[in-house]
Amino acid sequence: MVSSHDIKDAAGQASKPRGRPRSFDRETALEKAILAFWEHGYEATSVSDLTQVMGIGAPSLYAAFGDKRSLFYEVVREYGERYGSFGDRAFAEEPTARAGVERMLREAAAEYTEPGRPHGCLIVHAATNCTTSEVEESLRERRNANIASIESRIRSGVAAGELPADVDAAALARHTGAMIQGMSQQARDGATKEELEALAELAMRIWPRS
Amino acid sequence: MVSSHDIKDAAGQASKPRGRPRSFDRETALEKAILAFWEHGYEATSVSDLTQVMGIGAPSLYAAFGDKRSLFYEVVREYGERYGSFGDRAFAEEPTARAGVERMLREAAAEYTEPGRPHGCLIVHAATNCTTSEVEESLRERRNANIASIESRIRSGVAAGELPADVDAAALARHTGAMIQGMSQQARDGATKEELEALAELAMRIWPRS
DNA sequence: GTCTTTTTGTAGCGACCACTAGACAAATGA
DNA sequence: TCATTTGTCTAGTGGTCGCTACAAAAAGAC
Numbered sequence: 001m002v003s004s005h006d007i008k009d010a011a012g013q014a015s016k017p018r019g020r021p022r023s024f025d026r027e028t029a030l031e032k033a034i035l036a037f038w039e040h041g042y043e044a045t046s047v048s049d050l051t052q053v054m055g056i057g058a059p060s061l062y063a064a065f066g067d068k069r070s071l072f073y074e075v076v077r078e079y080g081e082r083y084g085s086f087g088d089r090a091f092a093e094e095p096t097a098r099a100g101v102e103r104m105l106r107e108a109a110a111e112y113t114e115p116g117r118p119h120g121c122l123i124v125h126a127a128t129n130c131t132t133s134e135v136e137e138s139l140r141e142r143r144n145a146n147i148a149s150i151e152s153r154i155r156s157g158v159a160a161g162e163l164p165a166d167v168d169a170a171a172l173a174r175h176t177g178a179m180i181q182g183m184s185q186q187a188r189d190g191a192t193k194e195e196l197e198a199l200a201e202l203a204m205r206i207w208p209r210s
Numbered sequence: 211m212v213s214s215h216d217i218k219d220a221a222g223q224a225s226k227p228r229g230r231p232r233s234f235d236r237e238t239a240l241e242k243a244i245l246a247f248w249e250h251g252y253e254a255t256s257v258s259d260l261t262q263v264m265g266i267g268a269p270s271l272y273a274a275f276g277d278k279r280s281l282f283y284e285v286v287r288e289y290g291e292r293y294g295s296f297g298d299r300a301f302a303e304e305p306t307a308r309a310g311v312e313r314m315l316r317e318a319a320a321e322y323t324e325p326g327r328p329h330g331c332l333i334v335h336a337a338t339n340c341t342t343s344e345v346e347e348s349l350r351e352r353r354n355a356n357i358a359s360i361e362s363r364i365r366s367g368v369a370a371g372e373l374p375a376d377v378d379a380a381a382l383a384r385h386t387g388a389m390i391q392g393m394s395q396q397a398r399d400g401a402t403k404e405e406l407e408a409l410a411e412l413a414m415r416i417w418p419r420s
Numbered sequence: 421g422t423c424t425t426t427t428t429g430t431a432g433c434g435a436c437c438a439c440t441a442g443a444c445a446a447a448t449g450a
Numbered sequence: 451t452c453a454t455t456t457g458t459c460t461a462g463t464g465g466t467c468g469c470t471a472c473a474a475a476a477a478g479a480c
Contacts, residue, residue: 016447016448017447017448017455017456018447018448018449018454018455018456019446019447019448019454019455019456019457020445020446020447020448020455020456020457020458021446021447021456021457022456022457022458023446023457023458040339040341041338041339042339043253043254043339044253044339044340044341046436046437046438047437047438047439048436048437048438056458057457057458057459057460058438058439058440058459059439059440059441059457059458059459059460060457060458060459062438062439062440063456063457063458064457067438067439068438068439124395125338125339126339128251128335128338128339128398129250129251129252129253129254129335129336129338129339130254131250131254140398140399140400143395143399144399144400168408170405171405171408171409171412172412174396174401174405174408174409175409175412175413177392177396178388178389178392178393178395178396178409179388179389179392180392181391181392181395181396182387182388182389182390182391182392182395183388185334185353185388185391185392185395186384186387186388186391188338188350189350189353189354190350190354191384195380195381195384198378198381198384199381199384199385199388202381202382202385202416203385203416205415205416206412206413206415206416226477226478227425227426227477227478228424228425228426228477228478228479229424229425229426229427229476229477229478230425230426230427230428230475230476230477231426231427231476231477232426232427232428233427233428233476256466256467256468257467257468257469258466258467258468266428267427267428267429267430268429268468268469268470269427269428269429269430269469269470269471270427270428270429272468272469272470273426273427273428274427277468277469278468278469
């Protein structure tokens with residue numbers, strides 16, 4: 001794989017950039033930033049905290065990632081791909097909406113309590129109570145988009161006849177979203193993987209038996 | 211009713227305090243502080259914000275409430291009594307654990323979307339991502355205590371024979387807590403009272419029919 | 421009135437915030 | 451070799467944070 005810092009000429013061949021090369025690896029620094037924002041949230045993570053955990057000086061951070069907000073947005077995108085994609089994967093790989101949601105909840109129980117990294121979901125917790133309301137709003141939109149995506153999967157399940165026609169897709173989707181968010185909060189508050197799995201199993205009882 | 215600022219002598223009679231009287235009403239100032247912390251959370255509400263909405267100067271605030279943290283703790287206590295007691299009330303007034311939880315969830319739908327005040331629950335949202343971890347911990351303890359109280363009510367329901375003996379009280383209580391927290395998040399994210407009521411009704415389907 | 425007690429407004433404390441100017445370092449291109 | 455380009459380091463910027471010293475103001479006690 002070609003480093004993203006390389007510059008491609010007209011023929012697509014890699015050539016080294018002109019100036020002094022970066023002294024740190026951008027991806028691993030970004031990973032450290034993900035963990036910091038994940039654990040402490042947007043506001044409570046200062047630029048000084050970030051430079052410390054990323055192991056770089058402030059000017060390097062600003063040169064590589066823009067300001068704090070831009071870095072956070074990049075962190076959110078990257079978090080979504082590295083840690084928050086289990087829901088999409090569940091829907092993509094499971095044959096029915098019900099199986100997809102069931103797997104999503106079960107995997108959330110594991111993801112949100114994984115040892116060695118912050119518990120719960122960054123999208124849910126990293127930007128509550130933000131003085132910068134634009135940041136708070138950006139995560140709110142992501143959460144609501146997730147619920148909309150669940151609803152759309154349920155609707156297509158109804159259309160395919162895999163679920164009864166009188167199913168309230170919106171309510172079922174909101175219920176799933178609320179469970180995910182509740183599980184994330186529980187994980188932050190100390191619940192174990194097993195407790196969250198019991199929660200997920202309990203929550204699935206409201207689903208019509210296909 | 212006698213003002214709390216009066217000093218009682220040995221005979222219990224009220225007498226006016228010595229120095230310059232307070233120029234503001236402590237209770238209404240506290241109410242303003244509740245609304246501010248409720249809406250923006252502990253960290254995002256600055257002392258400067260507080261003095262503005264409370265309509266007093268910083269020295270008056272510190273004289274009347276101690277430091278920011280003490281004021282927040284008093285706000286949390288007062289919030290619990292004024293806005294967060296519907297759960298206890300539901301358990302006290304409903305005959306069964308099931309009816310208590312059902313009413314608790316339905317009332318949460320209304321409380322968390324009440325017009326003219328912040329949506330969602332202060333205990334859930336006002337101290338996530340706190341640099342002062344003691345403050346974050348204090349609300350965490352309150353949340354977990356609430357779940358423990360629900361579990362205890364379910365256990366006594368099982369003991370009274372109103373619920374099957376094989377009911378998993380801990381899981382059922384955690385489920386209720388997660389639903390409350392999920393509903394609070396949903397309310398913050400724009401869900402309506404009706405949507406939350408549908409959520410509450412859906413969530414109750416996992417309960418054994420007494 | 422005068423003394424004492426408490427509150428109020430002004431004004432500012434040191435600490436931290438996000439962010440950056442400017443000098444130097446390390447690479448490429450010619 | 452030397453100019454050009456880019457990154458890093460030091461050392462700060464103005465602004466806000468929670469909080470408070472100090473003196474004037476407003477009450478009761480004598």
